[in-house]
Amino acid sequence: MKRKVLVVAHGHPDFSKGGAEIAAYTLFQELNRRDDCEAWLLAANGIAGLQHTGTPFSARPREREMLFAGGTDYFLFSANNLSHLTQDFAELLRHIQPDVVHFHHYAVVGIEMLRVVRNTLPNAVIMLTLHEFLAICNRNGQMLKSNGSLCRNAEADPAECHACMPGRSPQDYFLRRQYIRSFFALVDQFVAPSQFLKERYVTWGLPSDRISVVENGQPSRAADIAAVDVDSARGHRFAFFGQITPYKGVDVLLQAFSQLSKAEQKRARLDIFGGGQDMFEKDFQERIEQQLESAHRNVRYRGRYVPEDFGRLVASTDWVIVPSVWWENSPLVIQEARQYGRPVICGDIGGMAEKVRHEIDGLHFQAGSASALAETMQRCLHEPDLWVRLQRGIEPPPSIEATAEELTRLYARSHHRA
Amino acid sequence: MPSAGVVPCCIDAAVSLADGLWIVGWVLAADIKSTMVTAGPTRGDADLIVRYWRQDVADHFGIQRGNRPLLGFVVRVPVHGLPPKSAIELQFQTSESPATAKAELADPAQTDFANGLRAQWPLIGPALIRAHDPVGLMPLLRLMATPIGDRFGKFQFFVEPAISTGNDGLLVNGWEVDPDRELRHLYLSCSRTGRVLGDLATHWARTPRADVSERHVGTLTAGQDPGFIAWLPCSGTSDNGVTDHLYALAVLKDGRIARQDIKPSPALGPLASVQHVLRLFTESQPRLGDILESHVGPAIDAIWRHRTPSEPRLARQDFGSAPAAPDITVIVPLYGRYDFMRHQLAVFADDPAMERVELIYVIDDPNITTPALQLAEELSGLFRLPFSVISYNENLGFAGANNVAARIARGRVLILLNSDVMPVKPGWAPALAEQLASLPEAGIVGTTLLYEDGSLQHAGLQLRRLARWAGLPVNIHPGKGLSYVSTGQSRQVSGVTAACMTIHRKLYQELGGLDEGFILGDFEDSDMCFRASAKGHKIYCADVPMYHLERQSQSLAGDSWKHKVTLYNCWRHSKRLPANAVTSK
Secondary structure, eight states: OOEEEEEEESOOTTTOOOHHHHHHHHHHHHHHHSTTEEEEEEEEEOOGGGOOTTOSEEEOSSTTEEEEEOOBOSSSOOBSOHHIIIIIIHHHHHHHOOSEEEESOSTTTOTTHHHHHHHHOTTSEEEEEOOSSTTTOTTTTOOBOTTSOBOOOTTOOHHHHHHHOTTSOHHHHHHHHHHHHHHHTTOSEEEESSHHHHHHHHHHTOOGGGEEEOOOOBOOOTTTOOOOOOSSOOOOEEEEESOOOTTTTHHHHHHHHHHSOHHHHHHOEEEEEOOOGGGSOHHHHHHHHHHHHHSOTTEEEEEOOOGGGHHHHHTTOSEEEEOOSSOOSSOHHHHHHHHTTOOEEEESSHHHHHHSOBTTTEEEEOTTOHHHHHHHHHHHHHOTTHHHHHHHHOOOOOBHHHHHHHHHHHHHHHHHHO | OOOTTOOOEEEEEEEEETTEEEEEEEESOSOEEEEEEEETTEEEEOSEEEEEOOHHHHHHHTOOTTTSOOOEEEEEEOOOOOOTTOEEEEEEEESSSOEEEEEEOBOTTOHHHHHHHHHHHHHHHHHHHHHSOGGGGHHHHHHHOEESSGGGTTOEEEEOOOEEOTTSEEEEEEEEEOTTOOEEEEEEEETTTOOEEEEHHHHOEEEOOHHHHHHTTTTSOTTOOOEEEEEEEOTTTTSTTGGGSEEEEEEETTSOEEEEEOOOOOOOOHHHHHHHHHTTSOTTSTTHHHIIIIIIHHHHHHHHHTSOOOOOOOEEEEESOOOSSOSEEEEEEEOSOTTHHHHHHHHHTTOGGGGGEEEEEEEOOGGGHHHHHHHHHHHHHHHOOOEEEEEOSSOOHHHHHHHHHHHHOOOSEEEEEOTTEEESSTTHHHHHHHHHHHSTTEEEEEEEEEOTTSBEEESOBEEEEEGGGTTEEEEEOTTTTSBOOOOOOOEEOSBOOTTEEEEEHHHHHHTTSSOTTSSSSSSHHHHHHHHHHHTTOEEEEEEEEEEEOTTSSSOOTTOHHHHHHHHHHHHHHHHHSOTTOSOOO
């Protein structure tokens, strides 16, 4: 008897290529490859034109892949249309009769879905993978204060939240925490891709034993992994991959490069891959543009890329730099860099510091500090054996097969308990 | 000198007014024994006669003052309904011979007549108002009045439209500037019925009016408040049209009379009337105590008492099937923010004890009925906890909403709960009911309420006199804002808030529920506690902590009339307190 797993996501990668959407979809595919599982996918989508009248559901042209007309507010993550959940989604649950409903998000789909599962299928296992700090922090789940400093208010203390974002009252933040907790209480098992994320949620109020740390594994790309020439003495080619947002610290990186000596800048190279800056305030865009313009000619902005191109692009670099000024959870780019054997230089905080082992397979620097990053880059340029040593320390990232295996064990264990 | 047997007598003017026939003239007789008027078949004796000095007559007859004083007369004869131009004959019996005079009635609408009389008025007026209560002379005084304007020198006044306080009084406000203290009376009268409703000058409390003070900066002496507010208790004030035909008549000491026609009162519902009244004073003004006690307080009392009795059309919707024989009924009124229902149900849903509790939401705000009912239906499908929603077509206030629900409640124990109160732990409802059952002679049990930051919000009420509110007792929350330390103990207190109040349903009914005379919800909880205490019940505050997101359900910012509603409620509450309620502290 195959275990039926319904994977619920807040988006479908056909329409939205966020890390969590990809992780959910990858898991859905992998579970179906296994012979002990039958996986279904329900992915929210906000594209009104895709929706049919009289039903929140529509389909992708593949088996057991469905879309759901989601929509929530961004404070409580409460569904705009509760009857889509209490009636239509409940009907779907009765139709599929899943043994496990594995949520990869609650935004867009509606946090009340958790209770609808519990109401409709009292014996089903409810899993929820936590992708960031959205339940804790209403500032896009960044836990970065509005003055740019790092937030350690993992309890989501209403007074501190109000002081950071005065648009809502402390009472509103109290109610938000109470409301979200009331639904999280129905979850049998949480999955956190990093120990750091888990600890934050334990501080917030989840029982430690209900959160398992399981990394979102990557599909293997054996063919892509060209042999890395470890013998050549390299170490001067730096690269940034990712969204260019105020949280990702590209400005810190550009500043660090400019602090290198003339001779060092001449020897080094920095490639910036990514886009998305146009989604942010003009101020930020202009700052980045200005920095790029005044940068040394060895700094090159290479524009957007698609995940499939990562292997080809990373082949011409030595170091992948993750200069994020926020905590990060488990950045995809670190796993990708590991997959392609590139040591990572990252900030010394949160999920990124956890995923990169300082002096073993990468280097940490004081997060947010351009001069600290510059010093680290100088080491890379001047220490002859550094790159080779760290490159040798890299272990391949967890595979999706391993992740699916571990999650299946959790499904079984939780089912047993339920 | 007239010959014996014929006393010279002359009528200068005669007119028929609402209160009878008024005749002005002169007679060469010092003492008049009786006065009779004949008009065709009608006869009548004078009910009023006033004599005054007529220099013109004295000059004509060569009479020295003191010799035959007071030649002039004003008489009134209660003969009614004579048309203008009717012939009348006046007959005086004097100690000497009778005197007679004939005349034709003037038309009071003719200005000639009024002007003629007005020319004499400086002599007649002072004599008349010295000898008689002006209230009895209104028709004549009104005829002799001059519209207020600049003709009265420094004396000026203005009366704003009056507010009818139910059917038993009027609340009047305005201003009056009288640096030389000329005013004797300021009557409020109805021109349609002729009724004099009262003398504002003997009733009013003076209030600051910065705008008037500014305009009369030269004439007003410092410390004189030109504004006034006066509640005139009098019946029939909601009779058709009374407040549409009001005029004010200022009677000055020198007999001059100033008249102002008052604009018709705006048609206001009870709440708007209350709001209007509350705008007439400020919390910080002098004589606040008197204004509350003698004017604003009784006026609002009357407005609220006389509002059309509510016959709310109740609608009840049951979501899920309520428990069969609930021990406890939880009553939650909703006003404004109905989304609190979502937050409460999210917490109640996972409290197993709530399955045995009857939960009633009362929508006390017609503006939110439709969306609140829709949300209730959606939330019911989600949370699956049975509850009922009562809605109706008006806003009954906090007391009314609870009373409506209490009448249909089935629980032996009622828990009144604000929508912004959230339990800290499951099992809170039976825990409170258990305290009510087990504490000695417990009639009402409140509980520890916490702010969202965990500090104490309420652990019982205590009355304390507030100096800036004219020494009225207000309820304070001892320990408010301090860190909360759980004791697990219940304490006897003098009162508890109805934000979370547990009471035997039987006692609630015996007490007649919460008093709906408090406006918009305030003090009725304390009032109920004192009423329960008076019947020998004890009040306790339990330590079953609940969060109270206080004042989230009402927006108070910048809403000063709501502050004054509280002040009124505070005054009303103080009138109902037992003598020993406020401990000196």
